[in-house]
Amino acid sequence: MNKETHFPSKVNVLRTIKKYTFNKPCIFDILLHISASKNQMTAPNLNINLCGIKLSNPTILPSGFLGTSKSLLKRVADNGAGAATIKSVSLAPREGHKNPTVIPFEAGMLNAVGYSNPGAEETAREFANINEISIPVIASIIGTEADDFVSVVDKLSETQFSAIELPLSCPHTPGFGLLAGQGTPESTRNIVSAVRKATKLPIFVKLSPNIPEIGNLAKAAEDAGANAITAVNTLGPGMIINIEARKPVLSYKVGGVSGPALRPIATRCVYDIYEAVKIPIIGTGGISTGRHAIEMIMAGATAVGIGTGIYQRGMDIFRKICQEMETWMSENNFNNIDEMIGIAHD
Amino acid sequence: MTEELYFEQPVMMKIDKIINESDDTKSFMFRHKLGYNPGQFIMVWLPGIDEKPFAVSCFGEDFFGITVLERGNFTKLMHKMKPGEQVGIRGPFGHGFSIPDNVKDGTGSACIIGGGCGMASLTVLIEKLQGYNTTTLIGATTKTKLLFKNRYKDITIFTDDGSEGRKGYPTDILEDLHNKHNYNILYTCGPEIMMTKVYQFCNKHDIQCEASLERYMKCGIGICGQCVCDGQMVCKDGPVFNSQALDKMNDFGSYSLLKSGQRVSLKEYGEWRGC
Numbered sequence: 001m002n003k004e005t006h007f008p009s010k011v012n013v014l015r016t017i018k019k020y021t022f023n024k025p026c027i028f029d030i031l032l033h034i035s036a037s038k039n040q041m042t043a044p045n046l047n048i049n050l051c052g053i054k055l056s057n058p059t060i061l062p063s064g065f066l067g068t069s070k071s072l073l074k075r076v077a078d079n080g081a082g083a084a085t086i087k088s089v090s091l092a093p094r095e096g097h098k099n100p101t102v103i104p105f106e107a108g109m110l111n112a113v114g115y116s117n118p119g120a121e122e123t124a125r126e127f128a129n130i131n132e133i134s135i136p137v138i139a140s141i142i143g144t145e146a147d148d149f150v151s152v153v154d155k156l157s158e159t160q161f162s163a164i165e166l167p168l169s170c171p172h173t174p175g176f177g178l179l180a181g182q183g184t185p186e187s188t189r190n191i192v193s194a195v196r197k198a199t200k201l202p203i204f205v206k207l208s209p210n211i212p213e214i215g216n217l218a219k220a221a222e223d224a225g226a227n228a229i230t231a232v233n234t235l236g237p238g239m240i241i242n243i244e245a246r247k248p249v250l251s252y253k254v255g256g257v258s259g260p261a262l263r264p265i266a267t268r269c270v271y272d273i274y275e276a277v278k279i280p281i282i283g284t285g286g287i288s289t290g291r292h293a294i295e296m297i298m299a300g301a302t303a304v305g306i307g308t309g310i311y312q313r314g315m316d317i318f319r320k321i322c323q324e325m326e327t328w329m330s331e332n333n334f335n336n337i338d339e340m341i342g343i344a345h346d
Numbered sequence: 347m348t349e350e351l352y353f354e355q356p357v358m359m360k361i362d363k364i365i366n367e368s369d370d371t372k373s374f375m376f377r378h379k380l381g382y383n384p385g386q387f388i389m390v391w392l393p394g395i396d397e398k399p400f401a402v403s404c405f406g407e408d409f410f411g412i413t414v415l416e417r418g419n420f421t422k423l424m425h426k427m428k429p430g431e432q433v434g435i436r437g438p439f440g441h442g443f444s445i446p447d448n449v450k451d452g453t454g455s456a457c458i459i460g461g462g463c464g465m466a467s468l469t470v471l472i473e474k475l476q477g478y479n480t481t482t483l484i485g486a487t488t489k490t491k492l493l494f495k496n497r498y499k500d501i502t503i504f505t506d507d508g509s510e511g512r513k514g515y516p517t518d519i520l521e522d523l524h525n526k527h528n529y530n531i532l533y534t535c536g537p538e539i540m541m542t543k544v545y546q547f548c549n550k551h552d553i554q555c556e557a558s559l560e561r562y563m564k565c566g567i568g569i570c571g572q573c574v575c576d577g578q579m580v581c582k583d584g585p586v587f588n589s590q591a592l593d594k595m596n597d598f599g600s601y602s603l604l605k606s607g608q609r610v611s612l613k614e615y616g617e618w619r620g621c
Contacts (some may be wrong), residue, residue: 068571068607075577087571093606099397100389102565104354113570120609126609213387244358245434247393311569 044329045336048082050280050303051202051227053136053162055082058293058337062230062284062305063088063140063167064113066315070127077135080319082303086101086127086142087099088167089132091151091177097173098251103240108259108286110238111118112172112252120155127159136162138204144175146194153198161301164201166191166226169208169233171256179234183208185220196225204282206230207266207273215276218337223279230282230305231269234258259308261282262286267299274300276299276343288312297337298344351381355433355475356391366381367413369490371463371554372425373403375411376435380412384471385558385586389566391434396420399563399581401467401535402438403494410436413466413493419619439566442472442584446530450526455479458522459516459544461536462486467558468535472498481523485536517543529553538612542599545592555589561584561621562603567581572603 047056060083067087068071076084098114103110117123123139130137139161143149153164168188170177181187188205195203205221207214209232218229234256240249248254266285273281283296286307293304309317334340363375376582390412391397395607398420404411416425427433448454456475460468464482472482482501486492495501503511505519512518518539523529524547534544535558548555556568561573561580568582576595578584583591592598602615 065569066571068603069574069577069609071577072571072574073577087607089552093608095605096564098395099357099564101392102567102570104567113564116564116572116606118604118606122608240355242356242358242434243355244432245391247395249356249391249434251394251396255584307569311567315568 006240009052010245012168027185042335044326046325048085048302048337050199051082051163051204053202055136055303056244056321057082058297058301059083059304059321060138060284060303060305061085061318062307063138063165064111065307067140067308070130070133073133073137075315076318079316080322081135081306082185082318083136083138084133084300085138085140085165086123086161088115088119089117089123089152089156090115090142090144091148091155094124095120096142100250101255103249103255105240106260107261108257110139110236110250110255110257111234111238112237112255114252115170115173115176116150117259119296120152121129124156124159127161129158138165140167140206141174142167142170144180146191146316149191149195150153150198151284152270153195153340154186157199158194161275163204163227164199165204165230166195167206167230167233167243169206169210171208171210171234171237172252172254176178178208178210183211183217188217188220189224192221192224192226202227203229204228205216206233207269208233209235209262209269214269215272223278227234228282228302229273229277230284231273232262232266235285239315258285259312260286260288263292267296270296270301271299273345274345277312287321288317290321290326290328293321293325294328294340295344296335298342300342300345302337302341307329351379351437353436355568356389356397356436357442360426360432360433361429362409364427365411366447367493368539370416371413371493372416373411373413373426374427374433375409377409377539378435379408380405380410380438382438382470383442384474385467385556386438386440386587387467387566387581388412388435388437389563390424391436392420393434395423397434397531399439399566401558403466403469405470413462413463413469413528420537420588426429436565440581443533443558443586444559444588445475447456448530449475449478449480452479455481455527456531456533457481457520457527458485459520459534459540460493460505460530461516461534461540463493464490464534464536464558464560466583468533469494470532479527481527481529483519485540493570510550515540515543517547522546524551524553533560538599544600545589549593555592556586557592559584559598559599562605562615572605572607574603575601 091298097114237254263286288309
């Protein structure tokens with residue numbers, strides 16, 4: 001199906017007029033020529049400004065994917081991501097859950113890695129020369145109490161991260177996120193306020209799709225000083241049982257659901273949050289094509305997270321999505337991302 | 347790969363046969379087809395216990411097997427298993443060994459160098475290369491640790507203590523062998539210190555090298571970043587890497603990540619892994 005029939009561009013309108021003027025050379029030829037060349041010259045601009053951080057495109061690697069080392073984030077940057085998030089870091093090192101920790105299924109992925117990380121000090125060492133990575137890097141930090149978050153922020157203060165992300169929403173690790181009661185407006189306010197006092201960096205708060213009135217929670221984060229909302233973390237937890245083994249496949253039995261199964265829920269969450277807050281939203285959940293990314297932006301996102309899609313399309317998914325966005329935007333006469341943010345709202 | 351030859355989620359398979367390879371090593375055979383290339387690996391799941399990567403060490407049209415050294419809790423439990431019991435298998439994953447055209451058409455030659463339990467990653471390759479111009483060298487710390495020494499003819503055995511075969515390391519005689527055979531490619535799997543020597547030898551003599559690396563793994567499918575080695579994911583980009591890839595991997599031969607993701611020296615990593 002020709003998408004142009006639904007969204008006629010200037011060029012197509014002129015082509016149609018030309019057709020009905022019996023293809024005789026006329027003023028429309030000149031107009032067509034000018035319009036077409038203009039169209040070629042101005043490729044859509046994917047740059048965004050996220051809380052003062054300049055991104056060459058809106059795709060962001062979310063926490064938990066590949067973010068264990070500087071070397072892998074360099075490679076993510078080489079593959080076209082606009083920004084990248086490190087694997088969530090706690091004050092003390094954590095080994096995480098036993099294997100299996102990640103398992104794909106027909107509609108995405110189930111994971112319960114359990115926040116394995118080498119601790120704040122080691123993370124500060126690994127990312128000491130962060131400027132070697134050509135894109136902005138976001139530090140995802142975790143803790144049980146508000147003080148823990150502040151301690152991690154302090155340990156990372158010498159490292160030049162572009163922003164701090166607080167995932168107050170993990171569904172499968174005791175002592176953290178939902179299992180520590182961090183998904184309530186009160187707890188979110190406490191943690192965000194404490195971190196706000198400890199850093200001048202932009203704070204992103206990552207929310208759970210499980211929260212029924214997610215707009216209220218986003219508002220609590222905004223009121224406490226958050227600069228952006230990341231929506232959403234994984235859904236659930238869910239479970240996959242191997243029926244021959246008669247046992248859940250993940251060692252932790254349950255895990256967060258990501259990928260295609262999560263996408264419509266994530267889009268709705270972003271839509272709801274956009275109505276509730278003024279701060280930008282990073283829409284994350286099941287995005288694997290340029291069309292998905294644009295859909296999320298129309299729901300209200302300024303940037304988009306791409307995680308499980310890496311398994312589906314490879315690490316160059318960032319570049320692929322950007323190309324697909326550019327093509328669609330050209331065909332539909334959008335020049336930049338800002339023009340599309342939130343336009344699905346009444 | 348068709349659906350029945352590759353498994354995205356673990357599929358329970360019955361142990362068909364168990365072979366004692368040495369005091370502390372057993373092979374477990376499964377009567378099942380698998381779309382396997384030499385050098386790839388599979389994930390083996392003991393429900394409710396853990397999941398670990400293993401090379402396929404025996405391979406045929408309708409069967410495959412893995413070789414398990416008794417080392418930690420997982421492998422101890424495997425060693426207690428009997429034929430008829432089941433384990434979960436997913437995979438195979440990663441990139442395996444490549445065979446250059448000149449080796450295939452008989453004008454070129456190859457050398458395979460295995461050390462310790464690294465031999466388990468090379469057996470299917472050795473079998474695939476039978477009938478071609480190849481040399482196989484196997485090494486171990488001592489006689490009882492030698493794997494698959496009776497499976498093949500025309501192999502040269504080395505032990506660190508001289509309890510069997512030549513005393514020393516397979517790398518000791520590479521220079522002489524290369525003068526004689528003029529190798530096009532060297533394949534290796536074993537202790538990383540040995541593989542580093544093989545890689546350096548290859549660079550010096552402008553021979554292609556392919557080494558199979560080991561790192562602690564989690565997802566096995568290239569998304570979690572646990573098994574990273576200088577920007578390369580051992581589970582997806584490897585486990586077999588060629589000279590061009592190894593040239594860029596400074597961590598090869600020196601660093602690895604612990605379960606927490608802490609990057610430590612290979613010595614410290616080895617102490618944790620018990621090897």
